Amino acid sequence: MRRNVQRRTAVGFIALLALLLPTALPATASPPSRDDVIVLDGATSAEGIAAGEGTTFYAGELMSGDIFRGDIGEGKATRFIDVPAGRMAVGMKADTRNDLLFVAGGMTGKAFVYNTETKATVAELTLSTKEGAFINDVTLTDDGAWFTNSKYNELYLVKVSRWGEVRKNVRTLTVLGEAGAALAREDFGMNGIASARDGRVLIVAHSKNQALYTVHSRSGESNRIKGPNLQFVDGILVKRHTVWAVQNMSNQISRLELADDLSSFTVKDVITSKHFDVPTTVARFGDTLAAVNAQFGRPASPHEVVLVPAWG
Template sequence: MRRVQRRTAVGFIALLALLLPTALPAAASPPFRDDVIVLDGAKSAEGIAAGKGKTFYAGELLTGDIFRGDIRDGKAKRFIDVPKGRMAVGMKADVRRDLLYVAGGGNGKAYIYNTETKATVANLTLSTKKDSFINDVVLTDDGAWFTNSKYGELYQVKVSRWGEVRKAVRTLTVKGEAGAALAPADFGLNGIAAARDDHVLIVAHTKNKALYRVNPWNGESSRIQGLNLEFVDGILVQGSTLWAVQNMANKISRVKLAGDLSAGTVRDVITSKHFDIPTTVAKFGDTLAAVNAQFNRPASPHEVVLVPADD
């Protein structure tokens, strides 16, 4: 498998402890200054989302603050200074409604922000169970689904076409192997994506090193065969291609999914000498933007690393 190395310009395990020589080819991406974008002032990081054009949003994990940057000019700065007590883990941007959905981590919450006004549109409690960790989110036509890495549950938040958030949260119990009880130190359900016009959810399971299909109506799950994805974290799906971020392994696997989503094959492994425990990823044309979480590392600038998507 081909490995990609990039040049520079300028802790997941720590999180568990809290809870218990070239630029990109011109044809591959829009012009940008550097392959590494520093989240100026960030003391932690975890989530990233693609916004309008080449804009991205990234979260400061332990404070919940939101950064905004642009992959063309290679800059990012603090954008939303949120109230104390929040976290920012996985996130997705709804560019049609100017909304940013953020998984709230260890407080069992989810937050929705307006990316024009910076206001908090919704502050939702998804789970009150002890040690819940709301980890990631995927958008669907009628709202969003969030994962809980400590329990076999998914949470659906519905949003109208005008951006009105319904306060009632639907809890979906995941059945089968993907929803099995976990030991206190384990992380289960993690990254999440939607496929087949939102009729199937695909969920990464960190402990099982696996991906699962989940029926969004009854919670039935089945493993996607042929994959062994150690440290699997955030995932992204477009058509039959899935990108799986493997945080402590410092790589992103590009997976070809079978038509019925029953199996997958790793077609490529994307690496960078600048990866420092990447956790989640956003896509801009032929460019992936992965955020470095740097868990269990000495303090250093937190970064977004740009690599080819190789699709």
């Protein structure tokens, strides 16, 4: 019964997303010379992905909240954590040092933390009780895990001790400036998130504004990172001055180079694949990216992780 109820809920949610997103996809450039597909066997929805130890990855079944584990070397993935009913799994990050997986809980307004060794739920934390709240993505810093809310101008810090203990108190940061402007009910604002400068600065992707912003982790002040519009920007991954920005309905990942002062960026490459079907988030394994297909607004088919070169 649980799976049937969740499947109907998933269909309704994805149908809603389809109404908000254009139905025509832009033409893409020629695919890279190398790409592979890993099926999330049995998944009826998908959204988040995180790099684990070595070539291990974790991916989430969006509407059930279940967690898959796979290996990009072996080319397969299986259902790993069967979570209690009523959860969701959107963006996620793995803290491999402490064997923890942090998962954004979408419409539940919560964050979920799992132990990747025992599969146990370590914490279930309420981040927002506001109507329509959508906890979308997460990044890790030395202080803990930061989560975005795509419907409100808030970020949330779940602290983690040096011994890997997840604190129960949640810090709410009000985002000021352009990134924190009020949204219409149908809009998604802050989406993907990453950290820079040892966690003092957060970088967020703003879907409605088609832009990236820096957000000061203490004051909440936001500043737009100047550059071309990033249509349909979703999950982001930052490594030093390189940003990989997933553009879901554009079926592409843009590789960006940040200025030293984080004030601007230039587009260095646009990475595409014939296998992309609305990719949403991405993990990196050396020179390989693993992007998960969400297939929003598309006919039902097996959900997949697509492997592409990290450099165009």
